[in-house]
Amino acid sequence: MSNGMSMAPAIDTTRLTRHFGALVAVDALTIAVPASTIFGLLGPNGAGKSTTIKMLTTLLAPTSGSAHVAGADIVRDAPRVRERIGYVPQMLSADGELSGYENLLISAKLHHVVSAERQTRIEQALAFMGLTEAASALVRTYSGGMIRRLEIAQAMLHRPAVLFLDEPTVGLDPVARRVVQDHIREVRRESGTTVVMTTHDMDEADELCDTLAIMHHGRVSATGSPASLKATVGSEATLDDVFIHFSGGTLDEGGGYRDVVRTRRTARRLG
Amino acid sequence: MLSAPAARPGVWANAGAAAHFVGDTLTIAEADWRKLRHDPVELLVRAVQPALWLVVFGQVFGRIRDIPTGAISYRDFLTPGVLAQSGLFVAIFYGISAIWERDLGVLQKYMASPVSRVALVLGKGLSAGVRGVSQGVIVFLLSIFLRVDLRFELGAMVGVLAAIVLASAVFATLSLIVSCLVKTRERMMGIGQVLTMPLFFASNAIYPVDLMPGWLRVISAINPLTYQVDALRSLMIVGGTSVHGLGIDFAVLAGFLALFVAIGSRLYPSLVA
Numbered sequence A: 001m002s003n004g005m006s007m008a009p010a011i012d013t014t015r016l017t018r019h020f021g022a023l024v025a026v027d028a029l030t031i032a033v034p035a036s037t038i039f040g041l042l043g044p045n046g047a048g049k050s051t052t053i054k055m056l057t058t059l060l061a062p063t064s065g066s067a068h069v070a071g072a073d074i075v076r077d078a079p080r081v082r083e084r085i086g087y088v089p090q091m092l093s094a095d096g097e098l099s100g101y102e103n104l105l106i107s108a109k110l111h112h113v114v115s116a117e118r119q120t121r122i123e124q125a126l127a128f129m130g131l132t133e134a135a136s137a138l139v140r141t142y143s144g145g146m147i148r149r150l151e152i153a154q155a156m157l158h159r160p161a162v163l164f165l166d167e168p169t170v171g172l173d174p175v176a177r178r179v180v181q182d183h184i185r186e187v188r189r190e191s192g193t194t195v196v197m198t199t200h201d202m203d204e205a206d207e208l209c210d211t212l213a214i215m216h217h218g219r220v221s222a223t224g225s226p227a228s229l230k231a232t233v234g235s236e237a238t239l240d241d242v243f244i245h246f247s248g249g250t251l252d253e254g255g256g257y258r259d260v261v262r263t264r265r266t267a268r269r270l271g
Numbered sequence B: 001m002l003s004a005p006a007a008r009p010g011v012w013a014n015a016g017a018a019a020h021f022v023g024d025t026l027t028i029a030e031a032d033w034r035k036l037r038h039d040p041v042e043l044l045v046r047a048v049q050p051a052l053w054l055v056v057f058g059q060v061f062g063r064i065r066d067i068p069t070g071a072i073s074y075r076d077f078l079t080p081g082v083l084a085q086s087g088l089f090v091a092i093f094y095g096i097s098a099i100w101e102r103d104l105g106v107l108q109k110y111m112a113s114p115v116s117r118v119a120l121v122l123g124k125g126l127s128a129g130v131r132g133v134s135q136g137v138i139v140f141l142l143s144i145f146l147r148v149d150l151r152f153e154l155g156a157m158v159g160v161l162a163a164i165v166l167a168s169a170v171f172a173t174l175s176l177i178v179s180c181l182v183k184t185r186e187r188m189m190g191i192g193q194v195l196t197m198p199l200f201f202a203s204n205a206i207y208p209v210d211l212m213p214g215w216l217r218v219i220s221a222i223n224p225l226t227y228q229v230d231a232l233r234s235l236m237i238v239g240g241t242s243v244h245g246l247g248i249d250f251a252v253l254a255g256f257l258a259l260f261v262a263i264g265s266r267l268y269p270s271l272v273a
């Protein structure tokens, strides 16, 4: 990226905070995400990853603090943010009662892709995601990996500046997971789109992300590249060690019943 | 496949907000229409209830000579009421699909798109209108078969369609508001059931308002269904008359819709928060 624009961070947050009653789900989060990078929010269930994404995608108002996404303020300029982002929620959210093609068509229309461009983009997206054959089948007949690829394609049709992926590979079998990861890499490589993804999978974070923020109980306990985080902890450290070091626990710790149920439900749908 | 995000070619940068608004509303309805096309059996199943009302209820109550239905027979009087009711029963449960879409994550994606909240809500209303019209066509065919004295004039039929779309949108947006308040499908199911009966019985759908006790007449007068049925009766039936006048009927329905869309579009985002 040579133009000056892309040097500005795609996202910056200042003490971004969200309370749910007495619970502080996200606690004074301050991060900057350089444009055209893959940024990972890493943390156990209940750490506040989804809540962060919901605020950055304008679905949830912050209790305090501020954030800019693709140059627009998430509170004062929410409509502009929505024009510039793509979002794939944690649940499998493609519409099962519609075909893959129809899901893409509706997304393209809702994101105001001009009609002259629509068919070409949809066909390219289907080909890119390896879904051309399945395009006219109802999405409820798709596998979890196919649905995820379709959803990423949906979220990219309007060429967003920032793509948000909330636990894109949770519940997928290893092969499907690998395919989805490859596509995330490809998306960034081909479009220069900034990708913000959440995961609780160390290996995935290590392989995919340029920069990581480790979240625990709503706070960022460490940020940096996977390599630099490992170096901080020790020369032989794996990202698992980094995680344990910065969160003072294991992945299985943290997260209430509600989170566990939600993750299971997602996993079931992915089946 | 993908080009530089900074340029964003092919996106309507400067087109009017009004064009987006209309387009978005139609797209939301289109998604629903496409689902309906994939599963047309649902429509046929839903036709059973109005058929029973017309055939069984209509036949039996038609024998009571004392029901003052004016110049028209009781069967002809009942038909617009059953048509309106069949649309009501579909639209009033629309909030359940809103919650379902929230649980699936579909709604989250809509909410993170540039579509305005008003267009999202109005689009849902319009979807209900499309379903209402499909139901209406079935009841219409049924009543031809039952030799109801229908008006086959183009203008009147357009009026019938408008009344169905408008009223379905009113009940669907009402349902959407309730779903934003109760937030779970189970509760919404219960409340839908609690709402349908008063809306149906405290209206002019199956008997004239004149037969009602005073308190029921008051409820009937603030019940959107009454105005829909009133309009349908004069637009569908030969010799049928509108008590309030078509102008009032449509104005009341449009007023309810504007109110419910305004409230609904404020509450809708809270479903995904």
Ligand SMILES: Nc1ncnc2c1ncn2[C@@H]1O[C@H](COP(=O)(O)OP(=O)(O)O)[C@@H](O)[C@H]1O
Pocket: A020, A023, A025, A043, A044, A045, A046, A047, A048, A049, A050, A051, A052, A255, A256, A258, A259, B273
């Ligand atoms: N709508 C909500 N109401 C109340 N509590 C919530 C809500 N959403 C999330 N939480 C709580 O906030 C915390 C962070 O949740 P979340 O952001 O979903 O975590 P993660 O995505 O990292 O698993 C959890 O304790 C969760 O139970």
Ligand SMILES: [Mg+2]
Pocket: A049, A050, A051, A090, A166, A167
């Ligand atoms: Mg989450």
